[in-house]
Amino acid sequence: MEFSRKLFSSLTGSQADSKRVAEDAKIFSNESFAALRLNISNPNISTSVMKENMLRLIYGEMMGQDVQFGAIYALKLAQSGQTVAEKRAGYLTCYLLLHEGNELNIMLVNTLQKDLTSSNFHHVVVALVTLCNMTLPDVIPSMVSHVLAALSHTQESVRKRALIALKNFYTLDKNLIAPYLDQIKKSLYDSEPSVMSAVLGLFAVVVQDYAKEMKGLVPVLIKILQQVIDGKLPKGYSYHGTSAPWIQIRCLQIMARLGQRDLSASKAMTPVVIGAFHKARQGVDAAFAILFEVIRTLNTFHPSVILELCRFKDMARNPLLIILKFATSSNQNLKYLGISMLCQVQPNAWSDAWWSDDLLLAVVQALESRDETIQRRALDLLYRMLTIDNSENIIERLVHAFYQQQDPIEKKDEKEVYGYMKHMHHKPSSPRGHVPNRKEKVLSQILDAAERFGKSEEWYLDLLFDLLDRGGNTVTMQIVEQVMRVFEKGGFANRLVIVTLNSQ
Numbered sequence: 001m002e003f004s005r006k007l008f009s010s011l012t013g014s015q016a017d018s019k020r021v022a023e024d025a026k027i028f029s030n031e032s033f034a035a036l037r038l039n040i041s042n043p044n045i046s047t048s049v050m051k052e053n054m055l056r057l058i059y060g061e062m063m064g065q066d067v068q069f070g071a072i073y074a075l076k077l078a079q080s081g082q083t084v085a086e087k088r089a090g091y092l093t094c095y096l097l098l099h100e101g102n103e104l105n106i107m108l109v110n111t112l113q114k115d116l117t118s119s120n121f122h123h124v125v126v127a128l129v130t131l132c133n134m135t136l137p138d139v140i141p142s143m144v145s146h147v148l149a150a151l152s153h154t155q156e157s158v159r160k161r162a163l164i165a166l167k168n169f170y171t172l173d174k175n176l177i178a179p180y181l182d183q184i185k186k187s188l189y190d191s192e193p194s195v196m197s198a199v200l201g202l203f204a205v206v207v208q209d210y211a212k213e214m215k216g217l218v219p220v221l222i223k224i225l226q227q228v229i230d231g232k233l234p235k236g237y238s239y240h241g242t243s244a245p246w247i248q249i250r251c252l253q254i255m256a257r258l259g260q261r262d263l264s265a266s267k268a269m270t271p272v273v274i275g276a277f278h279k280a281r282q283g284v285d286a287a288f289a290i291l292f293e294v295i296r297t298l299n300t301f302h303p304s305v306i307l308e309l310c311r312f313k314d315m316a317r318n319p320l321l322i323i324l325k326f327a328t329s330s331n332q333n334l335k336y337l338g339i340s341m342l343c344q345v346q347p348n349a350w351s352d353a354w355w356s357d358d359l360l361l362a363v364v365q366a367l368e369s370r371d372e373t374i375q376r377r378a379l380d381l382l383y384r385m386l387t388i389d390n391s392e393n394i395i396e397r398l399v400h401a402f403y404q405q406q407d408p409i410e411k412k413d414e415k416e417v418y419g420y421m422k423h424m425h426h427k428p429s430s431p432r433g434h435v436p437n438r439k440e441k442v443l444s445q446i447l448d449a450a451e452r453f454g455k456s457e458e459w460y461l462d463l464l465f466d467l468l469d470r471g472g473n474t475v476t477m478q479i480v481e482q483v484m485r486v487f488e489k490g491g492f493a494n495r496l497v498i499v500t501l502n503s504q
Contacts, residue, residue, distance in 0.1 A: 053481040116146040156192040163198035200250035238268035245286035265302035327362040391453035405439035
């Protein structure tokens with residue numbers, strides 16, 4: 001931690017002066033790097049001086065300079081560093097300079113394995129911190145067995161970081177970690193809350209893919225959450241009077257997935273979730289996040305759970321009644337939270353027991369809010385409230401919002417970003433899937449609503465033409481093909497659609 005503070009200070013401490021940019025250009029000139037190259041190649045240089053040189057390399061990388069020549073020296077510093085700060089500087093520089101397929105990666109593997117098996121637990125921690133951020137596919141597979149072995153280390157800081165590293169591995173390739181889930185589950189029983197928190201963070205991700213295999217965790221999750229609610233964790237884990245909020249949130253996230261479409265598991269977990277709700281009602285700040293997760297979790301459980309709870313008119317048994325407090329708040333952040341809570345409620349759970357005129361007024365005011373984020377969230381809520389009776393008004397409101405949205409970034413801007421990343425010697429990360437922008441999301445909502453509640457094929461076609469005419473680049477041929485498939489299902493002649501589109 002001390003090294004991180006010093007590194008940050010050394011790299012950013014003098015950036016307040018606007019003249020610094022021009023000075024940097026002079027400092028990191030070709031002559032300067034030639035001198036640096038000569039300096040770090042000196043075999044008699046001390047590791048402390050080498051660390052300072054690594055910091056200059058890191059800064060040069062930040063400034064867009066080609067500092068690949070320093071990779072081998074960074075590896076040597078990671079291998080021979082006498083202090084934790086020196087080894088961390090070496091590993092950090094390796095992380096920045098080494099990429100997939102680099103012939104030096106095999107040396108990095110050997111260095112990491114050596115530190116992971118070191119008797120000095122500080123060296124083990126440094127190696128694990130490096131692996132927590134590692135993305136090299138030709139390095140990670142060789143590390144899995146060593147990281148798993150670290151789960152039984154005597155130092156809690158090692159066990160905790162081993163779990164964080166495993167989470168990183170899982171996000172990169174879940175097949176690397178899936179065979180060892182039973183071994184990892186044992187960390188839930190660790191006596192150190194920090195280790196327990198780390199494994200919950202891992203399982204909050206894993207449960208999305210392996211919910212069936214993790215059903216057996218229901219009893220231990222109930223026990224953990226109950227212990228937190230009862231205040232049995234050390235005071236150091238409390239935040240503004242809320243006991244271990246992140247542990248509670250992760251437990252609730254895992255429970256939500258385990259209880260989905262499982263009535264027995266949902267019923268078993270509901271009492272402790274309600275207990276977390278009542279405890280969080282007494283708090284502020286982080287407690288509000290727990291309240292949101294409680295609402296989301298109960299509505300993700302088997303539908304019969306929330307249908308049973310929403311019948312009651314007292315907050316002791318119906319957590320949905322807390323929503324009014326936030327949705328009608330004069331604080332914009334709390335109002336957003338309240339509208340977001342409403343968006344989590346299952347459509348079939350809306351009832352007069354908790355829905356009121358005040359809540360309806362709050363939604364209407366949110367739609368007219370000058371705060372764009374609240375207005376957007378209210379539109380999402382409107383979409384969830386769609387029925388055959390209100391569909392025409394809601395679709396009209398969504399269409400108006402669609403036209404108000406700005407067009408997405410032009411392709412040329414993406415090329416500029418790619419060129420910059422290439423200049424910085426980095427390959428742009430390839431997204432796992434296209435993340436729709438706001439305008440695309442609203443368009444998807446309009447088309448879905450129109451498909452389900454459209455008055456006629458003629459009305460549907462008129463809407464499409466209007467979107468094509470005024471929708472800009474957001475309405476693509478893929479969208480048109482999607483609409484044509486809708487007409488095909490309804491018996492509408494594709495030929496007529498094609499002819500009409502060609503005439504536009």
